[in-house]
Amino acid sequence: MNRTLGSAVAALSVFSAASSLAPAAASAADAVFVLASNQNGTPVLDPIRASLVNLADKLIYDCLVEQAEDQSFHPHLATAWEVTPDGMQWTFHLKAGVTFHDGEVFDAETIRWWVPKFAGTENAYLVEAIDKVEVVDPLTVRFVMKHPDANLLYNLSSGFMGVPAPKAYDAAGTDYGTKVAVGSGPYELEKFATGVETVLTRNPAYRWASALSKNQGAAAFEKLTLREIGDPATAFLEMRTGGVDLVVDVPPAVVARYQTLANVKMTSMPGFGIFYMPINTTVEPFTDVKVRRATALAIDRKQIVDNLYAGKGAAATTFLLASLPEAKVDPKLQLTYDPKAAAALLDEAGWKLGADGVRVKDGKPLVVTLWTQSDTEFKRMTEVVQAQLKAIGMKAEIAVFDTSAIRAEYKKGKQQLAVRSYGWNNADILDWFFSGERIGYPNISMWKDPAAEELRIKALKGSRTLDERIANFRAYHEYVLAQVPFAPIYEPVQTIAFNADRLTLPATIRGPQFSAATVMDIAVK
Known part of the structure; x- marks a missing residue:
């Protein structure tokens, strides 16, 4: 074995008691998750101009379309869509009764405001093929294309295309995504500290989860804290001592450590x-x-x-x-x-x-x-x-x-x-x-x-x-x-570890990665 490699593997079995531990979740209605390491460090919770999005984005914002684990596409804020044979027009029918966290109504005018906001950003390519957005009626919108885009549904399902609240977005200016983040999703932003944690509170009015979730109402947790822990040893200690309830991405070399914990179960999904x-x-x-x-x-x-x-x-x-x-x-x-x-x-x-x-x-x-x-x-x-x-x-x-x-x-x-x-x-x-x-x-x-x-x-x-x-x-x-x-x-493959004394996960992890569709179906014991 390579000497450096052997040292690296050996280091995985060393768990320092001096590691800083967070307190356990405050109540049965609260939960603490550890984000996947490749989602750490996002500087802003603004999907339009972010270069990295994480689980928080998918919980704050809803998308028009969601992708399933088999890469098929399913309704969310859009209930249905049609495309012309030449690929030059897409018509989306929107879900009625959706409101943003600030009470603003989601409708076709939202989409007409939203798509042009990508211009000049790193994410402009996601909507580059759209020439103009036409409002057909309050719940119907049409994209007239510059050229066909066979990838449009995929783009619309990505975390970079969560839909923010127009008034809040425009009012916050450069503070949007750091101090303010307003969507229509199952959680609202309470606190965001890049590289450390994001604290979310439940949106009690939520009634429009995607078609991938059985639970179409409010989420189970009143408060959800998403922590960024780059050290797998620290994440393990947090799980062992009750400081966290779920670790999204357990490195394979430490899976055996989690298997020693009687209250922890694990499930796996393909890597992303x-x-x-x-x-x-x-x-x-x-x-x-x-x-x-x-x-x-x-x-x-x-x-x-x-x-x-x-x-x-x-x-x-x-x-x-x-x-x-x-x-x-x-x-x-x-x-x-x-x-x-x-x-x-x-x-x-x-x-x-x-x-x-x-x-x-x-x-x-x-x-x-x-x-x-x-x-x-x-x-x-x-x-x-x-x-x-x-x-x-x-x-x-x-x-x-x-x-x-x-x-x-x-x-x-x-x-x-x-x-x-x-x-x-x-x-x-x-x-x-x-x-x-x-x-x-x-x-x-x-x-x-x-x-x-x-x-x-x-x-x-x-x-x-x-x-x-x-x-x-x-x-x-x-x-x-x-x-x-x-x-x-x-x-990689992705292994999820969770405290089975507190949580019940759905049998299938819906979506190509651990995201809002699965969080919505997690039950609290």
């Missing part, structure tokens, strides 16, 4: 993204595609799955979830572990192995920076990646940034390598992280390639049907893989 290593293509030595490919081939993904994650999850070989059709690329383009090929590529690129094990070119050693965020899982994986890069003669110096601050650092474009993850189950995540229009963040790879841009635009705007969209995104994905602006690492 991958861990990957963006490679800054504008900074030496990674301007050379041979060096980028060698870096990707150095990652021993099976070792990471087996030893860091106890065999749970899968090695990632592309940028997309393996279940997506756009991930079914030419096998020759998949990025797998091949240290001999990595060494040969570095030799070809002029990086020769030095006596100290570090490669050298023109008198300069192959020393690079490897960024990560402060969450324990990221730090441990980064240590493993560091050791694997060392094995091919690349010395990676780790820099750790606070989870809530690292995005601002990425925008400066000074990074070389990093360990990151994303949560998304749609091929348009390729556009998000590799678009030449988003250099710095979220395009941390700083990658702008004319051929890629043509393929990206064709996939986004030139797909009239779902089959066309799949084919176009597969072609774009294959080109990205060929140019190697990243290295895939790991596709």
